[in-house]
Amino acid sequence: MGKIFPIHDLSELLNTKRDKKIILCHGVFDLLHIGHIKYFEEAKSQGDILVVTVTPDRFVNKGPDRPHFTEQLRLEAIAALEIVDYVALNLWPTAVETLLLLKPDIYAKGPDYQDQTTDLTGKIRDEEEAIRSVGGELFITSGQVFSSSRLLNQSLSGYTDEQIEYFRSFALKHPADEVISWLKRLHTLRVLVIGETIIDRYSYCYPIGMVTKDPIIAVKYLHEEWFAGGIIAVANHGAGFYHSVDLISALGEKDSYEQFIHTHLKDEVNSHFIYKTDSPTIIKQRFVDAYLNQKLFEVHTINDEMVSMDQTNELIQKFSSLISDIDLVLVVDFGHGMISSPFIEKIVGSGVFTAVNTQTNAGNRGFNVISRYPKVDYVSLNATELNLEERTNAGDIKSKILNVVERVSANEVLITEGKYGTILYDREDGFIRTPAFAGKVVDRIGAGDAIISITAGLACLNAPADIIGFVANAVASMAVSTVGHRTSIEPVGLYKYITTLLK
The missing domain is CATH 3.40.50.620 (HUPs)
Incomplete structure (x- = not known):
């Protein structure tokens, strides 16, 4: 036997x-x-x-x-x-x-x-x-x-020589215990997150060929998954790290899917919703080749007109009632009509540490840029969002970052560059580059949300800039290893991953 x-x-x-x-x-x-x-x-x-x-x-x-x-x-x-x-x-x-x-x-x-x-x-x-x-x-x-992790890192990790040398030198300067201690300090912060609620709907299918009479591909529907995305994902990422998380967001007046949202919002998050007039809750439906896990196309159910002045005032009222008890305001602006100029003025004029990501997507490409926010303490963007702010793909990335720093009076700006990792500018420490950690990328959706959810708190606590860069890449690696917002970043999982990397 x-x-x-x-x-x-x-x-x-x-x-x-x-x-x-x-x-x-x-x-x-x-x-x-x-x-x-x-x-x-x-x-x-x-x-x-x-x-x-x-x-x-x-x-x-x-x-x-x-x-x-x-x-x-x-x-x-x-x-x-x-x-x-x-x-x-x-x-x-x-x-x-x-x-x-x-x-x-x-x-x-x-x-x-x-x-x-x-x-x-x-x-x-x-x-x-x-x-x-x-x-x-x-x-x-x-x-x-x-340590199995150390032996795997040395011999079987699949990391490049550049990555291995980076982990070695970083660990000498900042051992895993130090990085984790900074993350544990996030629990002292009371956070207010602001942005649009988005439902990410993944419809898995199997391509069966070209349609006879039209130049389009026919697919066979298989199954689907629904995820709570947008600012809901940001709040869920932060829920396990921060002392408290309050959420201001917009649902649709019709087809609100409010029960779905509440079911998928962590219990630790205190939600404060408005209901956007003549609008559904935003749904972004992605049709995915189930075999290749490759997105084919997507359909948006959305009213992306700007909210009315009455509803802007409602948002401002909710913000004003909460801000006195807040240490960090975290804005992820998806550019779908919830955050108007008067609301932005109220946010940046609050005097509270403010972190902002203005996201570029198919519905807002070219006009949802970071300079809409005249005063931001911490900025997190991807390289495309930085180029759109600068209106050019050409030129030195460092010069572009410095332009953003001056334009929005930021103390720190983090730019993500996909497989090239991140570059962070800090007014005291200058530029810091961190290589990407991810090996296999399953899905890029939501990586930026996860990054700002955690690194904004570290910036608020004035953590060392190279620790912010390291954590950004660790969080990104975890986020792209799963489909959509299937899972959130959790403290223990992140602590273990950091310990594994720095063994």
């Missing part, structure tokens, strides 16, 4: 062996190395039967391209070790449920868990409580700490 069992079958098997002392080890084990073997040996020395449970791929949460090895390969590698008696794939994000099910006598963790305050997930305390509740004990091994 083999060593690998479904976890519930393993539970039944262990119940027949309660005369033996059972030890449980649990982890990802993405790259099996000598440190793991020493860990297993010391754990096994505490009893008779060594059980190892493995975190499934879907719960690894260490950033894009991890785990490097699939759950099945990781199970097989551990099962090949003579010292291990049984192996099972865990079914949950942590070992808490596993401990309650398997009821080992000892739960063994590596020496890196000696100081529980360094556990990024905060789950080791829950796991210790679980093992004690079934009559077992927590055992911390004493061997040397090795």
Whole structure:
């Protein structure tokens, strides 16, 4: 009989062996190395039967391209070790449920868990409580700490020499703990996010050929996903990081999809909506080749006329009622008629730290530019949005950035350049370039939203400029690794990814 069992079958098997002392080890084990073997040996020395449970791929949460090895390969590698008696794939994000099910006598963790305050997930305390509740004990091994992430980064990461050298030099200046400490400080900020609500509708289809009588492609509809996008996505990204998040946005007076919005808006976000007259809630429907994951075309359901003066005053009233308790105003202007000039004047005149992204899209190309905002503390744009502000594709990017700095009186301007990474200008530190981290790009939609959601807070706290650039690229890498707004950036996931990059 083999060593690998479904976890519930393993539970039944262990119940027949309660005369033996059972030890449980649990982890990802993405790259099996000598440190793991020493860990297993010391754990096994505490009893008779060594059980190892493995975190499934879907719960690894260490950033894009991890785990490097699939759950099945990781199970097989551990099962090949003579010292291990049984192996099972865990079914949950942590070992808490596993401990309650398997009821080992000892739960063994590596020496890196000696100081529980360094556990990024905060789950080791829950796991210790679980093992004690079934009559077992927590055992911390004493061997040397090795790192699968470091070994993978050095040998199997797929990063370029430029990226590897960047991570090495950055880690010497700013260790992962320092970067994470800045992100944890975001929890001191009370944030107001402003922008349009957009529903992103992905309609997956299969191209079946050219239509006989017209020069168009026919597709077969397969299925679809709906995501809460626009400013809802921005608020959801920030919800886990900030002390509080208030949201001012516009829904449609008709076809508001308000129930859908509230269902997909995190509980931590306090929403304040107006209902735009004679308008639906904006829907951007993208038809996607399901096989290639390639967008074919999109259809907008939208009224992009500017809101009336009465509704502008309603927005200003909501803003005025909230601003006294706000540390950071974060505006993502999608250019679809919600944010008028009088509202902009109110926002930039508030005296509160203000971060702005003016997005360019098919519905506003050429006129939704950052210079609509005469005073901004922190600006985040992509290279196309910068060129539209400057009315040219030619010229030096640094000169263009300096023009924006002076035009909107900004302290910092971040420009994203896709596969070339980012360039950040800070009035004190000058220009800082950061290479892109992403390997595989699944979908670019929403990357800019994710970037400003987190980096605006760091800019508000006056974090070092190179840390802002690093976090921007880490967040972008996570955002482009998933379809649309299927998931939000979460603190623990970002902390783990940063730790992985800087190992």
